[in-house]
Amino acid sequence: MKDSLPSRRAGLRVLLLLTAGILLSACAGAPEMEEDEPTPTLDETAQAALKAGQYREAAQRFLELAESADPPQRHTYRLRAANALVSGHALAEARALLADTDVTGQPVNVRALKATVGARIALAEYRPYDALAELQRYVGESLPAVEEELLRRTLAEAHAEAGNPVEAARARVGLELYLTDSGELSQNRWEIWAQLTRLQPAVLIKLSPAPPDTLAGWMQLAAMARVHATSFADLSAALPEWRNRFPGHPANESVLPELLERLRYAVTDPKHIALLLPQEGRFAGAAAAVRDGFVAAWFDAQNTENAPVVSVYDASPATLWSVYQEAVQNGADFIVGPLDRESVSLLAMLDRLPVPTLALNQAQEKVSEAPSDVPSDAPADDPDAGQALDSTSSPGEPTDEGTAAQAQNTPADARSDRPTLGLYQFALSPEGEAERVAERAWLDGHTRAAVIRPDTAWGTRVAAAFNDAWLALGGEIAEEQVYGKEDQEIASAIKRMLNVDESQKRARQLRWTLAGDLKYEPRRRQDVDLVFMAAFPRQARQIRPQLKFHRASDVAVYATSHAYPGSQDRERDRDVDGVVFGDMPWLLAPETADPTLHSEIKTHWHDSADRYNRLYAFGIDAYRLIPHLGRLRTQPYADFEGVTGRIGLDTEGKVQRDLVWAQFRGGRPRLLPEPASR
Numbered sequence: 001m002k003d004s005l006p007s008r009r010a011g012l013r014v015l016l017l018l019t020a021g022i023l024l025s026a027c028a029g030a031p032e033m034e035e036d037e038p039t040p041t042l043d044e045t046a047q048a049a050l051k052a053g054q055y056r057e058a059a060q061r062f063l064e065l066a067e068s069a070d071p072p073q074r075h076t077y078r079l080r081a082a083n084a085l086v087s088g089h090a091l092a093e094a095r096a097l098l099a100d101t102d103v104t105g106q107p108v109n110v111r112a113l114k115a116t117v118g119a120r121i122a123l124a125e126y127r128p129y130d131a132l133a134e135l136q137r138y139v140g141e142s143l144p145a146v147e148e149e150l151l152r153r154t155l156a157e158a159h160a161e162a163g164n165p166v167e168a169a170r171a172r173v174g175l176e177l178y179l180t181d182s183g184e185l186s187q188n189r190w191e192i193w194a195q196l197t198r199l200q201p202a203v204l205i206k207l208s209p210a211p212p213d214t215l216a217g218w219m220q221l222a223a224m225a226r227v228h229a230t231s232f233a234d235l236s237a238a239l240p241e242w243r244n245r246f247p248g249h250p251a252n253e254s255v256l257p258e259l260l261e262r263l264r265y266a267v268t269d270p271k272h273i274a275l276l277l278p279q280e281g282r283f284a285g286a287a288a289a290v291r292d293g294f295v296a297a298w299f300d301a302q303n304t305e306n307a308p309v310v311s312v313y314d315a316s317p318a319t320l321w322s323v324y325q326e327a328v329q330n331g332a333d334f335i336v337g338p339l340d341r342e343s344v345s346l347l348a349m350l351d352r353l354p355v356p357t358l359a360l361n362q363a364q365e366k367v368s369e370a371p372s373d374v375p376s377d378a379p380a381d382d383p384d385a386g387q388a389l390d391s392t393s394s395p396g397e398p399t400d401e402g403t404a405a406q407a408q409n410t411p412a413d414a415r416s417d418r419p420t421l422g423l424y425q426f427a428l429s430p431e432g433e434a435e436r437v438a439e440r441a442w443l444d445g446h447t448r449a450a451v452i453r454p455d456t457a458w459g460t461r462v463a464a465a466f467n468d469a470w471l472a473l474g475g476e477i478a479e480e481q482v483y484g485k486e487d488q489e490i491a492s493a494i495k496r497m498l499n500v501d502e503s504q505k506r507a508r509q510l511r512w513t514l515a516g517d518l519k520y521e522p523r524r525r526q527d528v529d530l531v532f533m534a535a536f537p538r539q540a541r542q543i544r545p546q547l548k549f550h551r552a553s554d555v556a557v558y559a560t561s562h563a564y565p566g567s568q569d570r571e572r573d574r575d576v577d578g579v580v581f582g583d584m585p586w587l588l589a590p591e592t593a594d595p596t597l598h599s600e601i602k603t604h605w606h607d608s609a610d611r612y613n614r615l616y617a618f619g620i621d622a623y624r625l626i627p628h629l630g631r632l633r634t635q636p637y638a639d640f641e642g643v644t645g646r647i648g649l650d651t652e653g654k655v656q657r658d659l660v661w662a663q664f665r666g667g668r669p670r671l672l673p674e675p676a677s678r
Helices: 005-025 042-051 055-067 073-087 091-099 108-124 128-136 145-161 165-178 182-196 201-207 214-227 232-245 255-264 284-300 320-329 341-347 400-409 430-443 457-473 487-497 500-514 537-549 570-576 595-604 613-634
Strands: 272-277 309-314 334-336 352-359 421-425 448-454 476-483 530-533 556-559 580-583 640-642 645-649 655-658 660-665 668-671
Touching (some): 042 055, 042 073, 073 091, 108 128, 182 214, 232 255, 320 341, 430 580, 537 570, 570 660
Parallel strands (some): 272 309
16 A cells, blocks of 8 residues: 555655754764674664664654655654654654554554554653553554564553553563563663552552462562561561562562662661761851751650750861761761762762761762852842752862862772662752753643853753753743843843844844834744743842833743742832742741741741741751651652652652742742643
């Protein structure tokens, strides 16, 4: 059966678009091949591009293959091109190509592949039930391994998004039969684990099939892990009976050994906590606020039995390891700190720590990087400049003397390529907030964003985090502009972002051409429905009025918590009316986030409570989080309601924080409801 002429033309249109995109982005010729090296086939080139994440190039290669192939192979190549486009978030192009590929009368594997690609588009658009409807028609059909693997993977993702954890796990158990790469096998097993540990033990036992079913083994192990989530000894004692019921179960190969190691280092009832914070230097004020919040939470819990002893130590990158060892030798069985990123990076170099440690920052992704210095990015006249301490803060570049001291105090057994056992990382991360902003804006229905940021390292990181998250969701970035420190630079950046400068340029050209007066009203671009601004309060109070001045008041504006100083200033914040931002319950909903402790901190530390309000909350959660770490570590979907937000842990032991949302109205932040699923 031959494709219809419109279908072939549509395929050619997509191919031409893809080719143009690749030509525009190419910056070098093809690498030279060795004379005896065989030239890869076009199919091999397409598969290699797909594996390397070069989805647009892979789609182009598959379309080239389709042009010279006969049905049903032609249809298969076209559908693989559409699938590559979905992976690259080019949903409109994928949808068009899918619609123009008629598989009526084609073999079942071709029809199943089209249904699977359609389901992947539905998932990318947050329509899991539509995805399931597409897939269910082909579940149980005899399909080639490639099509079967994609179908089962998509089915698992659809069930997970639809809130069916058992069915998601069942699909992944079946998917394992088609996986050969050890990394993919391990990841798939942890996905099974993550789905099942969302359920209560009683539910898992009730729904579990009978042994020796593989899914039954997963479900009963998950139930045991939830029951014994805080006791390594109890879980270890229960395992022999489980192993007898499920001999050779895949959980024994990777999940169970790592689970036991995690639990061994997840002490949840420490007797002696050492708090490692700098007591001198530029971060002394911020550290004092974290310490006071931590101690306030400790005092607040004194009505409980067996409250731990808390000791405070002065720690810096140069003295970190010696102070850490001193604390452990003095009886500390849990460490909280250090506060600066450089010190956390030193701990992250280790394979494991002597005692569980909750670091109050995040390690650099590459230890060889020079540490960032975020607080200097905060404008000096911003009321919350002292709150700029976040996941990339550091006391600055180390001196030669400091570097030598660090070398002397760094453990000899450092460097591990996997997450350090016993290390948890908790940070008020601006990058994490930017990712949450992207998710919120997407769920609110926006699709095309413009980004404006300061010309600083902080602004670069925050904008990059938003952009990456936004593109991953399927959104588009129409424009990104950078502003400097001067007010006029902000106005100019907004003109460029809205293309008002181009409109004014055209008007000047017309005046010159016509040699006379010209009535003119500048017009802004109309192709964005969202502006993300990376800004502190002073800049935010200029950006929003400038947008209104250039007739962009109907464009939604989103920001991180940095746009809000943390205390209400109705007169000045009227300028940011309409801006949506995420922040912690401690600031936006204090009446529900421990109002008693909130009032006590205001009373006892009134001189610094407003300046460091987020850091007091950070210290409170650092203390209250400790008893929950074991549960959060073994149950991927578990969470803890903190005063800084809803807290969970990722697979590397890093704290992930969900925010509450507000919009400025009448100069005050007003809480927004949770968004509906898109």
